[in-house]
Amino acid sequence: LPDSLVDKRLRYIERQRQLHQQRVNVVFEGRAPGGTGPENRHGMPKLPVGQRQVPNWPVLDLGDSPIVPLDDWRLEVGGRCDNPFTLTWQQFLELPQAEDVSDFHCVTTWSRMDNRWQGVRFKTIAELAIPLPDATHVICYGYDHMPGTRIPYSTNLPLARTAVALQTHRLDIPTAKQIDAIVDQLNEYEKARKNGRLKLPDGDTPDITKSHKTFWPAIKKTMGDLIRYYLKIAPFILPVINNRPLVMNRLSKRRRWAVVLPASRAGAAATRRARRDARQ
């Protein structure tokens, strides 16, 4: 009787076990890893030697960007495996989906940290394919080709998963300490009555202008006060508006007074004054 699929799978699982014992659980003890930053989940410095951290997602495209309708998309798995197969996009999505947060290091020397990935783990694909004992690497071919050739782009990196989507709208909620540090910078600019750039935790440096300018004369609040307010509430408002388009609604000078609603007689007087100022 030929081997059943179950037998093949059992053997595969046993091999995986061996693999994990001897080859995957690398001991880093006693080595002096290069690079900088806190340890990543493999016990190595987060930023490897020769890499630079980027906040964005650089797109380095040398050739064609093929348009692959999802109806035509296929994942073909073959070669040295017991159970070659082809999946449609729908079938691929029906496989167990996984999420993972990990760093991405590109060979072109940029690293993007803490990316949230969504997709099917390579392990899931391997379990379906049941690689033969002598299979050591996976080579992946893309839909696009080297410029001017019929050679498809390929990679033989040790893949841990096949990512189908990178969640582009990451939510980094700043800590109170980080906010305080930004507020300090803002205070400096406002005190010096100067324009400048704020250094944000993720490396961004937005321009801040006219922070010393009085914005609401009636309540003696400046542009700096407004920005400080938004910095303070950032940890609370960011999760609420994350990943949502926002309706732009700029307050014109004429409409600014309306923000100060009279809660008292003194408030009403202030509003009248502000209204008068706005007209002038």
Added chain:
Amino acid sequence: VRVATLDNDDVPNQLTGGSLKTLLYMAQLVSISMDPWFSTMDDLDSADQVAIDLDPQPGATFSQILDCAEWVEQELDRVKVQGFPKTSGSEGLHVYIPLPPGTPDDAGMLFCQIIATMIAARHPKVATVERMVRRRKAGTV
């Protein structure tokens, strides 16, 4: 600054919330009402939440707003839906209602309109569904 390009929209680029830089950019532009869409960038055609906006007219008290919020809760209870009240930017309340994935925009809107209309029908003295602020009566919500 996070910007998204949406199809079939008058505005070519749309600011998208979530990053500190975008937040500061909007503050600097004094675009500070931060009205987020009821859909996320992952699926702009469906709404994942809607809100019933309890907006007081001059003369209406906060306790009247709270009354309205309670009526909203009663109506939602009747159809076994949970709402989450939240203070709005100035003086009102928003009752947020999470929606099942893939709910069309219009369906969410219609649901809110049905709830609001029922409340207005039951409590005509305080609640109004008039969308035109100018036509709303003083002392209504």
